[in-house]
Amino acid sequence: MAVENAILGVSLLAIAYPVADLVWSFISEVRAKRLLVTDQDGEVLAEFSTERVQQTDLKDLEQLHERVRRDKGTALRAA
Amino acid sequence: MSESGEIKERPLEPHKEPSTVEIDQRKGHLSKISGGGVGTFIVWLSDRLHFTEDQRLLAATAATWVAVAIAWAGPSLADEVLRFGKYIRAKYFLKQLDELAKSDPTDTVIAAKAREVRQTIADLLADGAKKFNKIRPGGKS
Numbered sequence: 001m002a003v004e005n006a007i008l009g010v011s012l013l014a015i016a017y018p019v020a021d022l023v024w025s026f027i028s029e030v031r032a033k034r035l036l037v038t039d040q041d042g043e044v045l046a047e048f049s050t051e052r053v054q055q056t057d058l059k060d061l062e063q064l065h066e067r068v069r070r071d072k073g074t075a076l077r078a079a
Numbered sequence: 080m081s082e083s084g085e086i087k088e089r090p091l092e093p094h095k096e097p098s099t100v101e102i103d104q105r106k107g108h109l110s111k112i113s114g115g116g117v118g119t120f121i122v123w124l125s126d127r128l129h130f131t132e133d134q135r136l137l138a139a140t141a142a143t144w145v146a147v148a149i150a151w152a153g154p155s156l157a158d159e160v161l162r163f164g165k166y167i168r169a170k171y172f173l174k175q176l177d178e179l180a181k182s183d184p185t186d187t188v189i190a191a192k193a194r195e196v197r198q199t200i201a202d203l204l205a206d207g208a209k210k211f212n213k214i215r216p217g218g219k220s
Contacts, residue, residue, distance in 0.1 A: 007123050014116025018109035022157055029164030035172060037203065042096040048200070050175050053192055061195040068202050076165055076203040077096050 032078030037064065040073030047079075103154060110153025118146030162204060169200045 035048040046056075046064050053061070068074045097105075125138035173196070180190040 004123065004126070007119060011116045011119035011123060014112050015120065016116075018113040018116075018153075021109055022160060025157075026160055026164045029161055030167050032168050035165075035169060035200070036096065037199070038096050040099050042098040042101070044096060048172060048196060050172070050179055053176060053196055054179070054189065056192070058188055058192055058195065061192055061199070065195055065199040065202070068199050068206075072206060073099060074203060074206070075099060076169070076200065078165060078168055079096075 029078045034079045036077040036079050037068065038075050038077050039071065040075075045074065106154040106157050107150075110157070111150045113153060114146035114149035117149055118142040121145060166204055169204065173197055173200065 033049070034052075036044050037046040037048070038044050045067065046052075046060075119142070121142035122139055125135050125142075130138060173193070176193040176196060180186070180193045183189065
């Protein structure tokens with residue numbers, strides 16, 4: 001019985017941990033304060049927030065868009 | 080805003096986010112863990128339900144393949160879930176930006192910026208979706 005319970009506990013833990021991690025990551029994505037554009041290595045290329053966009057030059061935004069189109073490793077991150 | 084009323088330039092934080100490889104590795108590890116967990120649970124359940132020897136053998140064999148399937152599809156499914164979260168967040172941000180552009184219709188620069196940001200975000204989200212499409216039957220990469 002103890003072995004059965006231990007197996008059940010381990011399996012439920014192994015299921016619950018990744019699911020909880022995914023749910024937490026999803027909530028973090030939705031509730032993020034800022035959106036970041038990063039390259040493949042995680043280097044932050046730009047930060048999107050209404051305040052930041054107001055300050056950024058249109059030319060810089062166009063260049064960023066060009067880079068996103070060209071470099072397929074860029075990604076959108078929540079922060 | 081500073082005391083004089085002008086918007087103060089906040090420097091971009093020099094911090095580095097985890098690389099794409101690191102994120103993918105984490106998703107891979109967690110998928111393998113959950114695959115193992117589901118496989119173990121199937122074996123436990125087959126024992127609990129007092130299956131016959133043949134049924135137990137079948138369940139144990141199926142559990143292995145279920146674990147493999149979860150470990151294989153898990154990262155892509157997790158990607159899709161998180162991309163949906165990003166989509167919700169981006170939609171809210173773009174709504175804010177559109178409202179800002181509408182607040183001053185004479186300012187064409189902010190409207191152009193909003194368009195550019197919208198297009199950039201759309202491209203970034205579409206790039207992420209391509210990965211998921213690869214495993215979808217008939218999906219184009």
